Amino acid sequence: MTALLHLEDIRTYYFVRKGLFGSVPLKAVDGVSLDIDAGETVAIVGESGSGKTTLGRTAIRLLKPVSGKIVFEGEDVTNSDANLKTFRRRAQIIFQDPFTSLNPHMTVEEIINEPMIIHHIDEAEKEIRRSKALRDVRLLPPDEFLPKYPHMLSGGQRQRVGIARSLVLEPVFMVADEPVSMIDASSRVEILLLLGELQKKYGMGIMYITHDIATAKYFTQRIGVMYAGKIVEAGPTSTVLNHPLHPYTVALKEAVPDPDPNNRLRFRNVIPGEPPNPIAPPAGCRFHPRCPHATDKCGGEEPALREIARRRVACHYAETFLAN
Amino acid sequence: MLELSSIKLYYRTQRGIVQAVDDVSFTLQDGETLGLVGESGCGKSSTALAMMRLLPRNVERYEGKILLNGTNLMDLDEEAFRRQIRWQRMAVVFQGAMNSLNPVLKVGFQVAEPLIIHKNVEKKDALQQVKDLFYLVGLPPEFTERYPHELSGGMKQRVILSMALILNPDILILDEPTSALDVSIQAQIMNLLKRLKKERDISMLFITHDIALVSDLCETIGVMYAGQIVELGPIENVLLNPQHPYTQKLIASVPLLREERIPDFIPGAPPDLVNPIRGCRFFPRCSQGQREFEERDPPFLEVETGHFVKCWRYRDQP
Numbered sequence: 001m002t003a004l005l006h007l008e009d010i011r012t013y014y015f016v017r018k019g020l021f022g023s024v025p026l027k028a029v030d031g032v033s034l035d036i037d038a039g040e041t042v043a044i045v046g047e048s049g050s051g052k053t054t055l056g057r058t059a060i061r062l063l064k065p066v067s068g069k070i071v072f073e074g075e076d077v078t079n080s081d082a083n084l085k086t087f088r089r090r091a092q093i094i095f096q097d098p099f100t101s102l103n104p105h106m107t108v109e110e111i112i113n114e115p116m117i118i119h120h121i122d123e124a125e126k127e128i129r130r131s132k133a134l135r136d137v138r139l140l141p142p143d144e145f146l147p148k149y150p151h152m153l154s155g156g157q158r159q160r161v162g163i164a165r166s167l168v169l170e171p172v173f174m175v176a177d178e179p180v181s182m183i184d185a186s187s188r189v190e191i192l193l194l195l196g197e198l199q200k201k202y203g204m205g206i207m208y209i210t211h212d213i214a215t216a217k218y219f220t221q222r223i224g225v226m227y228a229g230k231i232v233e234a235g236p237t238s239t240v241l242n243h244p245l246h247p248y249t250v251a252l253k254e255a256v257p258d259p260d261p262n263n264r265l266r267f268r269n270v271i272p273g274e275p276p277n278p279i280a281p282p283a284g285c286r287f288h289p290r291c292p293h294a295t296d297k298c299g300g301e302e303p304a305l306r307e308i309a310r311r312r313v314a315c316h317y318a319e320t321f322l323a324n
Numbered sequence: 325m326l327e328l329s330s331i332k333l334y335y336r337t338q339r340g341i342v343q344a345v346d347d348v349s350f351t352l353q354d355g356e357t358l359g360l361v362g363e364s365g366c367g368k369s370s371t372a373l374a375m376m377r378l379l380p381r382n383v384e385r386y387e388g389k390i391l392l393n394g395t396n397l398m399d400l401d402e403e404a405f406r407r408q409i410r411w412q413r414m415a416v417v418f419q420g421a422m423n424s425l426n427p428v429l430k431v432g433f434q435v436a437e438p439l440i441i442h443k444n445v446e447k448k449d450a451l452q453q454v455k456d457l458f459y460l461v462g463l464p465p466e467f468t469e470r471y472p473h474e475l476s477g478g479m480k481q482r483v484i485l486s487m488a489l490i491l492n493p494d495i496l497i498l499d500e501p502t503s504a505l506d507v508s509i510q511a512q513i514m515n516l517l518k519r520l521k522k523e524r525d526i527s528m529l530f531i532t533h534d535i536a537l538v539s540d541l542c543e544t545i546g547v548m549y550a551g552q553i554v555e556l557g558p559i560e561n562v563l564l565n566p567q568h569p570y571t572q573k574l575i576a577s578v579p580l581l582r583e584e585r586i587p588d589f590i591p592g593a594p595p596d597l598v599n600p601i602r603g604c605r606f607f608p609r610c611s612q613g614q615r616e617f618e619e620r621d622p623p624f625l626e627v628e629t630g631h632f633v634k635c636w637r638y639r640d641q642p
Contacts, residue, residue, distance in 0.1 A: 047507065154593035186573060187589060214578075214579040258582055260539055267519075272512075274477075274479075
C-alpha cells in the first residue's frame with residue numbers, strides 16, 4: 001500500500017546572507033523521511049527552531065526542498081508544477097495564529113469563499129460547501145457567522161473559520177501547524193476533538209505540528225520528535241511517549257509539568273543549554289552537547305535513525321537504554 | 325505582608341468601559357508564592373499593572389486598597405510611590421519583557437542602571453552586584469559584557485529576572501515569565517524560580533495561564549475569570565478538591581502526560597468585559613448553574629479554612 005504522503009530524505013534549507021556576496025545554508029530540515037496514511041494523525045513535536053514548521057510547509061510544498069522527494073497519492077510533486085494546483089487543493093494547512101491568518105477586512109463568507117474562487121468552484125457548489133463546512137466546524141447557525149468580521153469572533157471561533165476555509169476544498173491531507181497554541185486552555189481540547197472528528201468523517205491524513213507532547217498523546221496515533229532539523233525518535237505515540245528511548249524525548253517529557261501539588265518545588269531533571277545554532281550544528285549527534293549520556297562517540301559519529309523496539313531512534317545507545 | 329482589597333481597574337475604550345479587574349482581593353504573606361491563573365483577558369495581567377501602578381492613559385477607574393505592611397499604597401502620591409515602592413519594594417517581570425532590552429547597551433549596564441543612577445553606587449561596584457546576581461540566576465558573570473542579541477531567549481529572561489531583583493524587592497510579580505519559552509527552557513526557569521524561593525526571602529505573585537506550572541511553585545492559587553477571583557486557597561485544596569465549576573472544568577481541560585484521562589473542555593467563550601452580565605459571570609457556560617443564580621452577584625464564601633469560592637452553590641453551607 002502506498003502512503004497518502006510519502007516524504008523521503010527531505011532537506012529544506014534557507015540561505016542566510018553572510019558578508020557582501022556570500023550566503024550560508026540554514027539547514028532547517030535536514031534529511032527527514034516520513035509516511036502519513038489516510039485517516040491517521042501524525043504528531044511532529046519539537047521546540048522552536050527544530051524545523052517542524054518548515055517540515056510542515058515543505059510537506060504541502062509551500063516551500064521547495066533542496067533535495068528529497070514528496071510523493072502524494074502516488075504522484076511525485078517535489079518539482080512538478082503541473083500537479084501543484086491539484087495537490088494544493090487536496091492538501092491544506094491550518095495556521096497557528098487565528099488572529100493574523102484571517103484577513104481582517106474580509107467577512108467570514110469572503111474568507112471561506114476565497115479558496116473556492118481560486119479553484120474555480122461554481123456559485124451553487126460554493127454555497128453548498130460553505131454551509132457544510134461551517135456546520136462541520138460548528139459555527140451555527142452558519143448564516144449568523146457569514147457576515148461577521150474576524151475581530152467579532154473569539155480565538156476559538158476564528159480557528160474554526162480557518163478550519164472551515166481549508167475544508168471547503170475537500171482535502172485528504174491537512175497540516176495543522178500548532179492549531180491550538182494561541183487558543184485558551186479551556187477551548188483547546190474542543191478544537192482538537194473537532195479536528196479528530198472531521199478526520200474520521202473525511203478520512204483525512206493529518207500532520208499535527210506542536211511543541212506540546214501532552215496534546216500529541218491524546219490526539220495522534222504516531223509521533224515524530226524533531227531536534228535541530230532531524231527526526232530523533234519516531235513511532236506509535238504511546239510507545240514513544242510511554243517508553244522513550246532517545247535522551248531528548250526523555251528530557252522533553254520530564255520538562256512537562258502536571259497539575260499535581262505533590263510536585264511542588266521539586267527540581268526537574270532538565271537538560272542544560274539551548275538548541276544549537278542551525279547554521280553550524282554540532283558534529284556527530286546534534287543533541288550530544290546537551291545529552292547527559294554523551295560519550296566521545298556521540299561527538300564524532302552521527303547516529304543513524306534505526307528501528308528498535310517498534311520505533312525508529314537516532315541514538316548510539318538506544319539498545320542500552322532499552323535494556324535498562 | 326501585602327493585602328489587596330477590592331481592587332478595581334476599568335479601562336475606557338471606544339466600545340465602552342472594560343471592567344478588567346473587578347473587585348479583586350487577596351493577601352500575600354512574607355515568603356509566600358501565590359499563583360494567579362486564568363485565560364487570556366481574565367484580568368490577571370491588569371492586576372499586576374494595578375499593583376505596580378503602571379496604568380495606561382485610558383484608565384476610567386482605579387480604586388481599592390493595597391496595604392503593604394499596613395501602609396495603604398493608594399494613599400501615596402505618584403512621586404512617593406515611584407521613589408519608595410515601585411522596583412524597590414515591588415518588582416515585576418512582564419510577559420515578553422525579554423524583547424524590550426535595549427539593543428545598544430550591554431546587559432550588565434542595563435541591570436546595574438538603577439543602582440548607578442538612583443542609588444549612587446559606583447559603576448564598578450554596581451557591576452559586581454550584577455555579577456553576583458547573574459550567578460544566582462544561572463548566567464556566567466562575564467555575560468554582563470554582552471549585548472542582548474548575543475543572548476538566547478532563556479538567557480534574556482534571566483537578565484530580565486536580574487533586573488527585577490537588583491534592588492532587592494520584597495515582592496516579585498512574574499507575569500507569564502515562561503510562556504514565550506520552549507518547554508525545556510521553561511523547565512530551567514521554573515527550577516531557577518524554585519531555587520530563588522528557597523534561597524531568598526521573597527514573596528512572589530506568579531501569573532500564568534498554565535495551572536500545571538502553578539502547582540510546581542506556589543503554595544496558594546487564585547483562579548480568575550472575567551475580571552474576578554472565583555476561587556482562592558491552598559494549592560492542595562484547590563487542585564485536589566476544586567469547588568468552583570470553572571476551576572473544576574479548567575483542571576479537567578489539561579491534557580495529562582502521565583495519566584490516562586481524556587481532557588474536557590468548556591463550551592463557549594468568556595464574556596465581554598464591556599457591560600458584563602449581571603450575576604455570576606460564569607453562569608452562561610456553567611453546567612451546574614441554576615436560573616435563580618443568574619441575577620445577583622455570588623458571594624465569596626469560605627468553604628473550608630482559607631479556601632474561598634465565589635459561587636452560589638455554597639450559600640447554605642455552615
